[in-house]
Amino acid sequence: MIAIIDYKAGNIASVSNALTRLGADFCITDDVSRLNDATGIIFPGVGHAYAAMQALKEKNLDEWLKSTQKPVLGICLGMQMLFDFSVEGDTACLGLIPGKLEKFDNSKGKVPHMGWNTLRFAADSFLLKGLSVEDYFYFVHSFYAPVVDATTASCFYADVDFSAVVSYKNFHGVQFHPEKSGAAGTKILNNFINYVNEGKE
Amino acid sequence: MVAKRIVPCLDIKNGRTVKGVNFEGLRDAGDPVELAKRYSDEGADELVFLDITATNEKRKTLIELVDKISRHIQIPFTVGGGIRAVDEIGDLLNAGADKISLNSSIVTNPDLITQAAAKYGSQCIVAAIDARRSNDSWLVYTKAGTHNTGLDAIDWAKKTAELGAGEILLTSMDKDGTKSGFDNELLKKVSQAAPVPLIASGGAGTIDHCIDAIKLGEADAVLAASIFHFKEIEIKHLKEEMAKADIAVRLNF
Numbered sequence: 427m428i429a430i431i432d433y434k435a436g437n438i439a440s441v442s443n444a445l446t447r448l449g450a451d452f453c454i455t456d457d458v459s460r461l462n463d464a465t466g467i468i469f470p471g472v473g474h475a476y477a478a479m480q481a482l483k484e485k486n487l488d489e490w491l492k493s494t495q496k497p498v499l500g501i502c503l504g505m506q507m508l509f510d511f512s513v514e515g516d517t518a519c520l521g522l523i524p525g526k527l528e529k530f531d532n533s534k535g536k537v538p539h540m541g542w543n544t545l546r547f548a549a550d551s552f553l554l555k556g557l558s559v560e561d562y563f564y565f566v567h568s569f570y571a572p573v574v575d576a577t578t579a580s581c582f583y584a585d586v587d588f589s590a591v592v593s594y595k596n597f598h599g600v601q602f603h604p605e606k607s608g609a610a611g612t613k614i615l616n617n618f619i620n621y622v623n624e625g626k627e
Numbered sequence: 628m629v630a631k632r633i634v635p636c637l638d639i640k641n642g643r644t645v646k647g648v649n650f651e652g653l654r655d656a657g658d659p660v661e662l663a664k665r666y667s668d669e670g671a672d673e674l675v676f677l678d679i680t681a682t683n684e685k686r687k688t689l690i691e692l693v694d695k696i697s698r699h700i701q702i703p704f705t706v707g708g709g710i711r712a713v714d715e716i717g718d719l720l721n722a723g724a725d726k727i728s729l730n731s732s733i734v735t736n737p738d739l740i741t742q743a744a745a746k747y748g749s750q751c752i753v754a755a756i757d758a759r760r761s762n763d764s765w766l767v768y769t770k771a772g773t774h775n776t777g778l779d780a781i782d783w784a785k786k787t788a789e790l791g792a793g794e795i796l797l798t799s800m801d802k803d804g805t806k807s808g809f810d811n812e813l814l815k816k817v818s819q820a821a822p823v824p825l826i827a828s829g830g831a832g833t834i835d836h837c838i839d840a841i842k843l844g845e846a847d848a849v850l851a852a853s854i855f856h857f858k859e860i861e862i863k864h865l866k867e868e869m870a871k872a873d874i875a876v877r878l879n880f
Binding site for chain 2: 568
């Protein structure tokens with residue numbers, strides 16, 4: 427059973443609809459005991475980093491996420507929250523992946539980075555199985571994570587190469603919205619579900 | 628490289644698509660979900676649903692429709708048409724819409740952009756602007772193009788972005804329905820004035836028109852209705868031709 431973390435800062439409808447289409451066994455919850463029962467966690471996120479961090483803290487979900495050993499997939503702001511710090515609202519994030527989120531420079535490109543973009547592959551990842559540089563993914567964001575050791579794929583926009591897919595220990599994240607990225611995005615979600623079900627990489 | 632987007636637009640009334648739709652192979656061409664799926668399969672990058680229902684039941688039927696679309700479509704979609712309250716925007720986003728397009732309501736109440744953007748993020752707020760040329764400038768019209776606001780379209784576009792709109796959907800009323808090409812002069816001025824993505828609308832008739840909107844008009848996306856509804860241009864073919872013109876487009880779908 428996959429649990430989608432519900433902390434009122436994510437577009438849960440799109441992610442849950444995508445999992446329904448894939449026939450995945452999942453629940454939507456903010457209850458720690460149900461999270462403890464899950465085999466994998468999807469951590470969505472839309473909106474402002476500071477508001478999202480506050481919402482997590484209110485439910486003690488920040489502490490739960492920091493200590494879990496279960497596979498976690500952060501999506502969009504959910505991925506960003508895995509990093510140390512965001513200049514968006516000068517927010518201390520979960521600190522699971524080293525790095526600081528910056529804002530795109532709007533003299534270099536329109537902000538938000540909104541639309542379909544391709545990836546540059548940096549390292550092997552189970553999430554990227556079956557995908558190529560020809561595949562496009564749907565991005566919507568104004569802040570970006572730097573390329574770090576955890577980066578398995580990056581994306582280039584507004585003169586910046588930033589993290590598009592990350593994996594560090596049991597924490598994984600995608601900056602784009604796989605649930606909105608057509609067939610390519612469906613493969614990413616399927617790769618995560620299969621990984622969780624197999625319980626191994 | 629970020630791809631330029633092709634965006635079919637569907638007009639909705641009482642939960643059904645209106646205007647003639649000429650699609651073979653659809654059981655029911657009036658079903659927005661079925662049509663949306665078809666466009667998605669053919670390579671549309673995004674969809675816009677414009678609700679023109681004018682009844683009291685509108686809000687409920689629109690939310691039901693958005694919920695249904697979200698269950699079946701794996702690409703982003705925008706919903707617009709007479710939306711004027713922050714909580715209404717919230718309900719549509721919660722039902723699964725990715726973006727909300729606001730038009731007349733933000734002219735009378737510009738603060739709505741700021742409030743909605745603060746609550747849900749700029750990325751989901753689209754400022755829809757209907758503009759008509761007047762000598763050397765363009766003026767903003769509202770209420771389905773019937774009311775001249777006197778606002779300069781380029782200034783208004785810039786202001787909507789400053790207030791928090793994350794995207795502009797710009798329709799040339801002079802070009803809309805003519806199939807004579809987009810108003811590339813207007814597009815270019817708005818694209819350079821407002822630092823947010825720009826969707827070109829009004830005037831699509833040929834593949835070259837769409838290419839020109841991007842190359843001359845500097846648009847980030849091209850919206851059209853009838854050329855897709857009547858299959859005058861197939862989305863896949865359009866994208867292949869755009870790729871030949873050195874425009875980055877999403878061909879794997």
